Amino acid sequence: MFMLEQYINNPYLRALVILVGLFVILKLIVFVTEKIILKIVAKTKTDIDDKIIAKTSKPFSILIFLVGFFIAIKEIPFSENLHKVIAEVIFSIIVLVVGYVVYFILDLIIARGWKRFAIRTKSRIDESLSSLVHNMLRIVWLVITFLYLLDLWGVQIGPFLAGLGIAGLAVALALQPVLSNIFSGISIVLDKTVRVGDLVYLDSSTKGTIKKVGIRSTKIQTFDNELIIIPNNKLADGLIQNVALPEPKTRVVIPFSVAYGSNIDKVKKIVLNEVKSINGIVPDEESYVRFVEMANSSLNFKAYFYVGSYGDRFAAIDEANTKIYNALNKNKINIPFPQMDVHLKK
Numbered sequence: 001m002f003m004l005e006q007y008i009n010n011p012y013l014r015a016l017v018i019l020v021g022l023f024v025i026l027k028l029i030v031f032v033t034e035k036i037i038l039k040i041v042a043k044t045k046t047d048i049d050d051k052i053i054a055k056t057s058k059p060f061s062i063l064i065f066l067v068g069f070f071i072a073i074k075e076i077p078f079s080e081n082l083h084k085v086i087a088e089v090i091f092s093i094i095v096l097v098v099g100y101v102v103y104f105i106l107d108l109i110i111a112r113g114w115k116r117f118a119i120r121t122k123s124r125i126d127e128s129l130s131s132l133v134h135n136m137l138r139i140v141w142l143v144i145t146f147l148y149l150l151d152l153w154g155v156q157i158g159p160f161l162a163g164l165g166i167a168g169l170a171v172a173l174a175l176q177p178v179l180s181n182i183f184s185g186i187s188i189v190l191d192k193t194v195r196v197g198d199l200v201y202l203d204s205s206t207k208g209t210i211k212k213v214g215i216r217s218t219k220i221q222t223f224d225n226e227l228i229i230i231p232n233n234k235l236a237d238g239l240i241q242n243v244a245l246p247e248p249k250t251r252v253v254i255p256f257s258v259a260y261g262s263n264i265d266k267v268k269k270i271v272l273n274e275v276k277s278i279n280g281i282v283p284d285e286e287s288y289v290r291f292v293e294m295a296n297s298s299l300n301f302k303a304y305f306y307v308g309s310y311g312d313r314f315a316a317i318d319e320a321n322t323k324i325y326n327a328l329n330k331n332k333i334n335i336p337f338p339q340m341d342v343h344l345k346k
Contacts (some may be wrong), residue, residue: 015072022068030060056104059097066090066097092149099145107137181216184232189213194235198244199310202230248309249282254320257298259334264291267301270331274323275305278316282306298336 070090073083194200194210200220201207208222218235220228243250254275258267268289275287285306293300303324307316328335 015075018075019065019068019072022071023065026064026068027061030064056101059101062097063094066094095145095149099141099148103138103141106141110137181232184236185213185215185218187236188218188232193240194218194242195244198242201241201243202235202238243310248311249285249306250310250313251304251306252313252316252320254303254317254324255300256303256321256324256328257295257300257336258328259336260297260299262299262333264299266331267299267328267333270327270333271301271303271324274327275303275320277323278305278307278319280307280309280312280316282308297339 070087073086078086188194194213196210196212198210199208200210202220206220206222206228208220208226208228211219211221211227213232215232217229217231220230222228256271268291271289272287275281275289281287282305287303287305289301289303291299292302303320305316305320307313325335
């Protein structure tokens with residue numbers, strides 16, 4: 001630094017030269033180190049190290065710039081107080097960048113450990129619970145980073161936390177609906193009432209697929225590709241019909257009618273043969289046809305069969321109706337429609 005002062009008298013220009021020089025040198029060192037590490041981790045079976053290196057490349061560049069800026073700024077004749085303020089600002093930014101890197105690494109390790117645990121125990125990973133843990137980890141880490149920054153700036157954390165405790169009680173009362181949604185969301189996830197990807201019916205007009213169970217609300221995508229956002233407390237207190245539970249397999253019921261005078265045994269045999277040929281039907285489950293009612297102008301039946309997933313049910317209903325209708329027509333079995341005979345007396 002002192003030798004550089006002999007050649008460059010302008011302190012601002014000297015600081016700029018130091019900043020650029022340090023940045024280039026440190027960046028080159030990091031670049032070479034990164035290449036060496038990449039060759040080493042390429043031999044490992046996991047890709048977690050590759051993701052960490054790829055994600056932390058930009059934060060390390062920011063840290064290099066901040067270190068160079070901190071050293072270079074000393075060449076500028078600012079007042080001692082101003083130098084102190086600048087140093088605290090630089091350290092605060094460094095804390096934020098380091099906090100982000102540590103948070104990303106922890107989050108990645110926890111997520112990867114979660115998946116490995118699920119594979120070993122042969123259990124399904126609940127995406128809702130994973131998302132909730134991810135959000136809670138982010139909040140906790142933000143609080144820790146914020147408290148460390150306060151300590152860095154000389155703020156007494158003890159009285160501050162005590163004040164937060166008193167203020168937190170008032171805030172908790174004011175935010176009672178929000179907290180209710182948060183705890184309801186945790187309850188929904190832990191009880192596994194609904195999971196991401198499940199098909200749910202809340203009422204006759206509200207039905208769709210669970211897209212996300214958040215801390216405050218749950219998002220449901222309808223069949224019309226519309227998004228319904230429901231507060232978690234209403235979802236927790238309401239009646240939910242989860243089609244995906246206890247398993248994806250579901251029963252399909254096809255009602256149909258034939259005219260009076262039809263051979264009932266023949267109708268059952270024809271329809272049952274058609275039902276057994278439907279795509280996606282579960283062969284292990286029994287398929288059957290029931291004669292359920294002698295109505296005013298028709299004999300009413302219902303065909304029952306199972307498909308492997310609730311997602312295949314609508315296609316199966318379409319195929320079943322088509323095959324049953326064509327089979328009844330082909331065998332000359334009349335399909336009645338509502339009608340009324342009026343007799344006039346002279």
